[in-house]
Amino acid sequence: MKQTQGQKIFGVFNYIFLTALALLCLMPMINIVALSFSSRNMVNAGFVTFWPREFTLSSYEYMLEKSGLFPAGIVTIKRVIFGLLINLAMTVLVAYPLSKDDLQFKSRKFYVGFFLFSMIFNGGLIPTYTVIKEMKMLDTIWALILPNAVTMYYVLLMLNFFRGIPKSIEEAAVVDGANWMQILVKIYMPLSLPSLATITLFIIVGHWNEWFDGMIYNNRAQNYPLMTFLQYHVINFKTSDLRPEQIAANPALADLDGRAIKSAGIVLCTLPILCLYPFLQRYFVTGIVMGSVKG
C-alpha cells in the first residue's frame, strides 16, 4: 500500500509523540537517579535535572551504612522466597482441579463458589487485622505470607492455561496408569512454563513491593520489610534526624540533603526488581493475555 502525504506526516508525528510519551515515563526516574548522585549544594540550588552534578556516592554510603536497610532487605528476601514457594504451590494445586470440567470433578461447583465469593467479597481491614492478631502472627514473617497465599488472579491465569492443553495428552497418561498428581507434575507443569514464569514474576514483584501489611502487622520496626522501611524511614527522612555522633563519625553526612538521600533509598529499593524484569518480559505478555481475555 502506497503512503499518501498525510500518512507520512502522521507517521512522523506518531513517532515524535510516542517517543515523547516514553520519555515522560523515564524522566522522573532519571531525575531521581541524578539527584541521588549529586551533592547537597547542587540539589538545593535546583541545578540537578537529568545528569548528576558534583558527583558523589555519599548518599549511597549513608543509605547502606544506616542500620536498617540491610535487615529490612533480609526480611524482604525471606518473604519473597517463602512467599514464592508457597504461593506458587497453592496456585498450581488450586488451579489444576478447577480446570477440570464438571463431569470429571463433580464437586468443582462447590469449590468454584467458595473461591469466587472470596474474590468478590472481603472482610476488610479491621476484621482481617484482628484475625491475624488472634492467631498470634503479629511481628512474624507469616503475617506477610499466609493471608495472600492463594491469589485468585494467579489461579485464574493458571487455570486458563491448563485448559488450553489438549485433553488427549492427559487421556493417554491415564491409560498408562498415571495418577492425577503425576499428570500435574510430569505433564501439565512442564507444558505451562510461560504461565509459571509470568506468575513467578508477579509473585516476586508483589512481595517485593508490598508495604502496607509490613506496616500494620509489625509492631517492631526491625521486622519491617524493605518497602515498609522505605515508607517509614526514607520518605519521611529529614537531615535534622541525624544524631550528632553519626555526623561526627562521618562529616560528609552533614552535607547531605534529605532529597539526595531519599533518592538513593528509592534507587536502592527499586533497582533489584527492575533488573529482574527484562529477563521475564518475553513470558509475561503471553501470560497476561491468556489470563485476562479468553478464547
Next chain:
Amino acid sequence: MTRSPKKAKRSLAVRFKSELPFHLMLLPGFLMVLIFKYIPMVGLSIAFQDYMPVFGMFDQEWVGFENFAYVFSMPTFPRVIYNTLFIAIMKIIAGIVVPVVFALMLNEMNNMVYKRSLQTIVYLPHFISWVALAGIFLDVLSMDGIVNTLLGHLGINPIYFLGDEKVFPYTMVVTDVWKTFGWNTIVYLAAITGVDPSLYEAAYLDGAGRYRQTIHVTLPTIMPIVMLMTILSIGNVLRAGFDQIFNLYSPLVYSTGDIIDTFVYRLGILGAQFGPATAVGLFQSIVSFVLITLGYWAADKFAGYRVF
C-alpha cells in the same frame, strides 16, 4: 424418579473417593482462604459492636446500627464518598481511553525494534511500588522539583501539585495513568494483532486510508475487549487507590483527597475506633460486591466472559 437416601449417600461417598486426589490438592488452598478470607467476614460483626480490643472476640457489647449512624453523621463523611467516586471514576475512564489510544498509535509503527523498546519503557512504572513512586513524585512535583523548574523555563508559575486541594485529585489521576497505561496496553495490543488482515485489504480496496481503516476495522474489532475491561473495572468504583493516595496526601488536601480507604485507616488503625471503621468497611464491601457481581453478570451476558 427419586433415589433412596441411602443410595444417594453411597454414590456421594463413591464420588468423594474417586475425587479424593482433587480434594487433597485443594485442601491447603481451601484452608488458607477459609482462615484468612472467610473468618474475617465473620469478624465483620465488629461493625455492630462497641468493640474493645482488650476483651475477646465473643465478649463484645452489641450496639445495632449505632456505628453506622455515628459514621454517616460525621461531617466529613459525604465528602469522603464524593472524593472516592470522583477520583475512582476519573481513573477508570482515563485508564481505558489512554491505553486504547496508545495501543492504536503504537500499532501504526512499522519499526518493530523501536516499537518493542518503547513498550519496554512504558511497562517499567508498573513494576515500581507506590511507596517508591510516591517518593519520586513527592520530589519531582514539589515546588522546587523538576516539573516546576521546567514549567518555570516556560514562564508558567509553579503549581503545588500535591498541596493544592483543587489540583490534588487530578494529580492522582494523572500519576495513576502514568504508572498503569503502558501495562494496560498489553491486552489491547494483543487484540489488535488478532485482527484479520483480509479485513484491512477489503477496506483498502474500498478506498479507505489508514485512518479510516483504524476507525472502521481496528476499533470495532477490539471494541468487545474494551467493553469487557470497562465492565470489569466497575467494581473499583469505591476503591480509589489506597497505596497511592496514602503515600501522597497530607492534611492540606484532606478535603478533596481523603478517600474511603484512607478514612478507614485513620479511623480504625490510628484512632482505634474499630467499630465505626469496620462499619465503613462493611458498607464498602457490600457496595463493591453488588457492583462486581453486576459486572460479572453483564460480562457473561454481553461478552460471554466467565470468571472460572
